[in-house]
Amino acid sequence: GVANPIREVGEIVNKYSDAFYIVDTVCSLGGMEVRVDDWNIDICASGSQKCIGVPPGLALLSVSDKVLNFLEKREKPLNFWYGNFRNWLPVMKDPARYFATPPVNMIYALSEALKIILDEGLEKRFRRHHIIAEAFRAAMDALNLKLIPDREFAADTVTAVYYPEKVEDSAFRSEMKRRGIVVASTLGPLKGKGFRxxxxxNVNQNDITSTIGAIEATLRSMGYHFKNGAGLIAAQEKILSHSSR
Ligand SMILES: Cc1ncc(COP(=O)(O)O)c(C=O)c1O
Incomplete structure (x- = not known):
């Protein structure tokens, strides 16, 4: 649930070092602003399955000229056949050439997803993600649930929330699933302490309000107290205040 300050870090990398700036945009590309050239990103790595809205299976990569020049001059062989960008370059320049069999079905799916994204328009898409995220965060505040990241760094694509006392992770997620909504556990040292x-x-405002409704019903069934509908009202107010602007 954290969005790192990619532009600011890119400025520092560019100013103080020759290092390649490698950024993981798996959870942001297509949902939040990512400006590969303006932010000095050398390698931008993403996946098809998150904000782009395609099933899992494609790695999306962009590579800067700085990296390509370095690779061209590199003499030490790389002991990693499929992970060697140099092996991919000929087929990137001319997809009719052979390096490995591409998952053509996935590439058609990606092409369709990109059409959907461009039809919506990037600015509109980012704004939709922002409004939905703001609505969800407002709902969590209204239910007195604490977000895991500092608000300043909260991502607009996924939100991680601490459980209140006495709410147990697997019971919460099973009850949510029974109500038709799948939420994820938190990972690593936070495992069991929250949900994501x-x-x-391509989510919409109805998706977020039905999720908040299920969270309220689940928490109530587990003995957590709050004013009925508080999260839903806060979310709806946020959505309506944005749509009236
Ligand atoms: C920021 C980020 N990087 C990497 C990954 C892992 O992606 P994959 O499951 O495609 O390896 C995830 C998955 O949630 C992610 O959110």
Whole structure:
């Protein structure tokens, strides 16, 4: 649920070092602003399955001229056949050439997804993600649930929330699933302490309000107290205040 300050870090990398700036945009590309050239990103790595809205299976990569020049001059062989960009370059320049069999079905799906994205328009798409994220965050505040990241760095594509006391992770997620909504657990040292809700890709405002409704019903069934509908009202107010602007 954290969005790193990619532009600011890129400025520092560019100013103080020759290092390649490698950025993981798996959870942001297509949902939040990512400016590869303006932000000095050398390698931007993403996946098809998140904000782009395609099933998992494609790695999306962009590579700067700085990296390509370095690779061209590199003499030490790389002991990694498929991971060597140099092996991919001929087929990137001319897709009719052979390096490995491409998953053509996935590439058609990607092409369709990109059409959907461009039809919506990038600015509109980012704004939709922002409004939905703001609505969800407002709902969590209204239910007195604490977000895991500092608000300043909260991502607009996924939100991670701490459980209140006495709410147990697997019981919460099973009850949510029974109500038709799948949420994810938190990972690593935070495992069991919170849940994550993905609100990325082609999601809409109805998706987020039904998720908040299910969270309220689930928490109430587990003995957590709050004013009925508080999260839903806060989310709806946020959505309506944005749409009236
Ligand atoms: C920021 C980020 N990077 C990497 C990954 C892992 O992606 P994959 O499952 O395609 O390896 C995820 C998955 O949630 C992610 O959110």
């Amino acid at each position: 809700v993905g609100h990325m890709g």
